[in-house]
Amino acid sequence: MNTLFPIFVKANQLHTLIVGGGYVGLEKATALLGNSPDARVTLVAPEIRAELYELAEQHPLLELVKQPYHSLYLNDKDLVIVGTNDKDVNRQVQVDCKARRILVNVADTPDLCDFYLSSVVKKGDLKIAISTNGKSPTFAKRFREVLEEILPDSLQETLDNLTAIRNQLKGDFVQKMEKLNEITKVLK
Ligand SMILES: C[C@@]1(CC(=O)O)C2=NC(=C\c3[nH]c(c(CCC(=O)O)c3CC(=O)O)Cc3[nH]c(c(CC(=O)O)c3CCC(=O)O)/C=C3\N/C(=C\2)[C@@H](CCC(=O)O)[C@]3(C)CC(=O)O)/[C@H]1CCC(=O)O
Numbered sequence: 057m058n059t060l061f062p063i064f065v066k067a068n069q070l071h072t073l074i075v076g077g078g079y080v081g082l083e084k085a086t087a088l089l090g091n092s093p094d095a096r097v098t099l100v101a102p103e104i105r106a107e108l109y110e111l112a113e114q115h116p117l118l119e120l121v122k123q124p125y126h127s128l129y130l131n132d133k134d135l136v137i138v139g140t141n142d143k144d145v146n147r148q149v150q151v152d153c154k155a156r157r158i159l160v161n162v163a164d165t166p167d168l169c170d171f172y173l174s175s176v177v178k179k180g181d182l183k184i185a186i187s188t189n190g191k192s193p194t195f196a197k198r199f200r201e202v203l204e205e206i207l208p209d210s211l212q213e214t215l216d217n218l219t220a221i222r223n224q225l226k227g228d229f230v231q232k233m234e235k236l237n238e239i240t241k242v243l244k
C-alpha cells in the first residue's frame with residue numbers, strides 16, 4: 057500500500073541538520089538549497105568535501121562543522137538528514153531524533169526514514185514532487201526528466217494570469233471557486 061502523505065515544507069523557516077559531508081551530504085545539501093536557497097542548514101562531519109565549501113560560499117546560511125556527530129547538534133534542529141558511511145552512526149542519529157521527535161531521513165535506508173526526498177520538477181511557481189514509494193528512485197529521476205522536457209515555460213504565464221484573475225474576482229468563496237473552475241476548464 058502507498059501510504060505516503062506529501063507535503064511542501066517551508067525549509068527557509070526551519071533549521072535542518074545534515075550529518076555526513078561526502079557525496080550523499082553534498083547531494084542532499086544541494087537538493088535542499090536548490091529549492092530553498094536561504095534555508096538555514098548545519099552540516100556536521102569530520103571530513104567535508106570541497107564542493108560543500110563552495111556551496112557554503114553561495115549560501116551564507118549553510119554552516120559547515122568539521123566534527124563527528126554528537127547528539128548536541130540536534131539542539132534547535134527541526135529536520136535531520138543523515139548519510140554517513142558509518143551505519144552505526146546513521147542508526148544512532150535516527151534513534152536520537154526519534155527520542156526528540158525530530159523528523160529524520162536516513163539516506164537510502166527506507167526503514168529508518170520518517171520522510172523520503174523526492175525528485176523535483178520546477179517550472180517557475182509550479183513544483184511537482186515525484187515519489188515511487190521507494191520502489192525505484194531511478195524511475196523518479198527519469199520521470200522528472202520527461203516532465204521537465206514536456207512542460208512548457210509558458211506555464212508561468214498561465215499561473216500569473218490566474219493569480220491576477222483570482223485577485224480581481226469579487227463575490228464569496230463559492231462564487232470565486234466556480235468562476236476559476238470555469239476559466240480553467242480548457243486545461244483539462
Ligand atoms: C528521488 C531521490 C531524491 C534524493 O535523494 O535527493 C531519491 N533517490 C534518488 C536517486 C537515487 N538513489 C539511488 C540511486 C541508484 C539507483 C537505484 O538504486 O535506484 C539513484 C539514482 C541516481 O542517482 O541516478 C540509490 C538508493 N536510493 C534508495 C535506496 C535504498 C532502497 O531503495 O532500499 C537506494 C539503493 C542504495 C544501495 O544500493 O545501497 C532510497 C531512497 N531514495 C529516495 C530518493 C527515496 C525514495 C524516492 C522514491 O520513492 O522514488 C528513498 C526511499 C529514501 C531517501 O533516500 O530519501 C534521488 C533522485 C533525484 C533526481 O535526480 O531527481
Ligand SMILES: NC(=O)c1ccc[n+]([C@@H]2O[C@H](COP(=O)([O-])OP(=O)(O)OC[C@H]3O[C@@H](n4cnc5c(N)ncnc54)[C@H](O)[C@@H]3O)[C@@H](O)[C@H]2O)c1
Nearest residue numbers: 076077078079080100101102103124125139140141142145
Ligand atoms: N554516494 C552515493 O551515491 C551512494 C549511493 C548508495 C549508497 N551510498 C552509501 O551511503 C553512504 C555514504 O556515502 P558517501 O558517498 O557520501 O560516502 P563518503 O565516504 O563520500 O562520505 C562519508 C561521510 O560520512 C562522514 N562521517 C563518518 N563518520 C561520521 C560521524 N561519526 N559523524 C558525522 N559524519 C561522519 C565522513 O566524514 C564523510 O563526510 C555510504 O555508506 C555509501 O555506501 C552512497
